[in-house]
Amino acid sequence: MAKDYDTATAPYNFVSLPQGVLTSPIEGDAMSDAERVENYRAHVLAKGRLSGRIDLEIKTLTPVFIGTGVDAGNAVENFFAPTGIPILPGSSLRGMIKNLFKIVTCSAMRAGEDYHDQVLYFRTMADKKDNMRKLYTTEMATTVRKGTNTISETKAEAGYLVQQTGDDGYYICPAEFDIMTYGGGRQPENEVRWGEPGSGRADCHTGRMSKKGTYTRHRDPDWTQRIPVPDNVVRAYREDSSRKGVELLDEEKGNFCAKKGNAAASFTGWDDIHFVAPCFYKTDAQGEIAHFGFGRFYRIAYHMSIGDHVLRMESDRIDYTDALFGRREEREHARVGREQTNRRSGCKELWASRLAFADAVPKETPRTEAPHFPQILSAPKPTAVQLYLEQKNGADRLAHWDSAGVPIRGYKLYWHQKNGTAWMNREQDQPNTQTKCKIQPVAAGNTFYGSIRFERLSEDELGALLKVLCLCDGHLLCKIGKGKPLGLGSIEITPRLFLTDTEDSYRSAFDGEGGWNTAERETEMNAYIQAFGRELDRLGKDVRARYDKAQKELVHLLRWDHTKKPKWEEKIAQMTIGQGDRRFQGRAILPTALDVKETLIK
Structure with a gap:
């Protein structure tokens, strides 16, 4: 039966780009990487810098799968468990949080780092x-x-x-x-x-x-x-x-x-x-x-590349992501014919990250799902302009990759889906060319504990990190691992901040109970989040308006309570080709994240 509406649906949506970059105070008036390095050294050595850790309690809201890769012939790809017990790798947590950090801090979107620039x-x-x-x-x-x-x-x-x-x-x-x-x-x-x-x-x-x-x-x-x-x-x-x-x-x-x-x-x-x-x-x-x-x-x-639509987001100036997660030397840009390529002049590291992400270990041996072959979703590619480019003129005047001045939709994130077994392919019982082995996720309801250690951050830098971890009323609801379109990967992170009093640790090697004096004290987070909020005032009026809209889209995409809405699965379902659903062939436009509401389903 054909659908009676022409709105596209997808298990993902986008956080739009502010079309401007918030520079870190480290940038100053630097004209070269050498000057940036000097500015960075002065910044981290300044008085009043903060060190400590952020403890993370991580609960799985749906099954989660972080695989190890498999050798040919293995029947099941196991969860990442280097010691035999499943853990959430610090590298996976780092990548996920860094991506959200870029959005929250209005950081640059760079070819070769955040997207692959090519002509389609x-x-x-x-x-x-x-x-x-x-x-x-x-x-x-x-x-x-x-x-x-x-x-x-x-x-x-x-x-x-x-x-x-x-x-x-x-x-x-x-x-x-x-x-x-x-x-x-x-x-x-x-x-x-x-x-x-x-x-x-x-x-x-x-x-x-x-x-x-x-x-x-x-x-x-x-x-x-x-x-x-x-x-x-x-x-x-x-x-x-x-x-x-x-x-x-x-x-x-x-x-x-x-x-x-x-x-x-x-x-x-x-x-x-x-x-x-x-x-x-x-x-x-x-x-x-x-x-x-x-x-x-x-x-x-097309004549224009993907990078031609990343409007006003390519910047070699230092942003907050560079400041906290590390920076490599200035990129050199070159255009060869119709394709823009990006090269690094030797890829030398200017400074390393001041954040260290520990593996998150389980409170107890995690419960796991039974092994199953996963469902296969044939996701549309960026050639589907109605999904990946902003569309202001409707389906009859579609913007495409040769439309000048049309921005990409932005950062792609996946909606949360209600905990269940929709990821399982119950009809497949043997390997095939697309799915060669079963997977075994950890189940919903498991709890893991990890941490982020930080060194010599300014108040606004610490606030930016904390803002990411508190996006959802003091928590972070996000997705990690594989199978995000299938409903896997939803987690809830609850942070606790501990600051280190370096002078106190020097005064006494032991605490009042005879243990080692770590000089770490749990601290409220709001003051630091507000410190970063004041830095946002440096954005121009138009960029700030677009940034505020992007933050609303981000929070909307991260909300878990969407899963309780009637017919939520239909609202975010991957469109099919055939079976009476002609929306993809008809280039039905994907609504913005904020427009995904109950009214989409008739």
Whole structure:
């Protein structure tokens, strides 16, 4: 039965970006990394700095799974338990808290650290939305009349992708092509059927499809003309993780269709060619290869990268995350063609973290769930622009990755789901290509104890960390480990602050009861949280307004009481393809986190 609404649902949503960065006072007027290091040293050695620990009581609200990885043949991937007893690794706690810390402190979002900057590929020739369809056809297709029929012809040219002996680069040799008609019988799969050596002929089949009646035949290549393919175009092709069908470059992937070594030399008749694959391609206004692919209507790359939509969040100035979690030397940016890449000048560490996360150990031997194969969710990828980009103009005027000035949705977080067994795949009883082993999470209701040790923090720095740990009325409700879309990983963290009185520890080695004098005293947290709150006043008016909205979205996403709402599972369900649910194909827009309410379900 078809859905009677066109709003997208997903087990995740986003915390939007403030489009501005709150710098740490350490930054000052520094003009170089050397000056930043000097500022940092002065900052941590200043009088009144705070050291101590934050004890963490961690309760599992749902089953939680942090795996170890498995060797081939193992039936069950066990929970992380280096001593035989499951623990929550300090590294996992650190990563989870650091991600939330970035959001709370309005820190920078940097390529290579917070997201992988790349150009994405698309093929929207048959898209239901006019602007998405025209975006592709304007570049790749033209329509012509043949008798009473209107057909699409490609704007791409045929060629052979080649690689020369002793050269890591790729070239395209132009060729001609014919459109061939299938006779009777079954259509071939995605494949190349090569002609005789020296013939220059290759038949290219792009897979079975209802009513498909044609394939293409490459012929008459000019092996002497070799057009260089820019490195960034090759790199972008390799990074297209959503591509299906014939693979031209990666031998490890399925449907690899190229001749190599002696076979390539024999087919082309040129001893210096050791790789050859038939392709289609287009050049830009300067005559350089803009993109390439296998069939006539292959997937093409957007011109803008993901990083072009991370608006005003890329900053090399020191933010609070750098200050507490450590900082490496200044990044060097370079743009190669249409793809932005980020390099580090040697990746030298400027200073280490002033936080140490201990493993969280259980109060008693944790109860575990019975081993089961997990459910498989095929989550949409960033190519689903209706989910991953802000949409201000509705479904009929979708913003896409070539829409200038459109920001990404922000930081992706998963909703809490009611404790249950929805993660289990009760129909699977044997390993398959997607799920090779069972998992055994720890059950809901277990308690673990961990800590964060901190050294020489300012009041506002300590307050920023405490604010993260107290986001949910003095607690932190968040998700950790694997299986978050399936409802796994929900935990509640309760913090307690202990400050160290260094001078007291020097005065006496023993406390009043004859034990070692740790000079640690439990301390209230609100004053430090307020100290960080005052630092937020340095944000500009517009950035502060967006920051405040983002914090409301964050708290809304972390609320556990959503799980008690009627039909909550439907409101955050992963959309399916087929089964009467046409929202994904229709590019239904994902509402903002604050708009996910009861009214979404009719």
